[in-house]
Amino acid sequence: MIRLDKVVTDRGSRYAVTGGAVAGRAxxxxxxxxxxxxxxxxxxxxNTWAVILSDGGPIKNDDGEAGAGAVILKMLEREGLHDCVVVVTRWYGGVHLGGDRFAHVVTCVRAFLEAWRQRGG
Known part of the structure; x- marks a missing residue:
């Protein structure tokens, strides 16, 4: 498991990213x-997440952050990363971020992918 805390802080909202290898939906x-x-x-x-399972295809969940799961999934598809779930966590800071929230999701996933590559994933 890889966890990166405080990847992004913006207008009171804080973001973290966590991910790791998985074998199947269970x-x-x-x-x-x-x-x-x-x-x-x-x-x-x-806690927005996505994964591409070898035995089940792509799965995503926005957890109330509309469209964020699709952003994570698209990045995993581009990377060709299968059987690795990536979760972007947001603690809302009281100010709506508009479209900036998607940029923050991208930043978190990029940070995870870099850490994953460095660990030989």
């Missing part, structure tokens, strides 16, 4: 459940 569910066992992730405003 492991995705376990990964998400384990992440949310940490109180701060359970209380986050959004």
């Amino acid at each position: 492991e995705v569910d376990t990964f998400l459940r384990d992440l949310k066992r940490e109180k701060r992730f359970a209380k986050a405003t959004h």
Whole structure:
């Protein structure tokens, strides 16, 4: 598992990214459940995620951050990364970010992908 905290801070909102290898939908569910066992992730405003499973294809979840799961999924597709779930977490800071929120999701996923490559993923 790779976790990068405080990847982006903007107008009070904070972003983190977490990801790791999974083999099938059951492991995705376990990964998400384990992440949310940490109180701060359970209380986050959004835990948006995506994965491309070798045995099940693409899956995404916006968790209330409309369109964010699609952004993550598109980046995973471009990278050709399968069987690795990526979760972008946002703690809302009280100010709407508009389209900037998508740029922040991209920044988080890029940071994860770089860390993943550095670890030989």
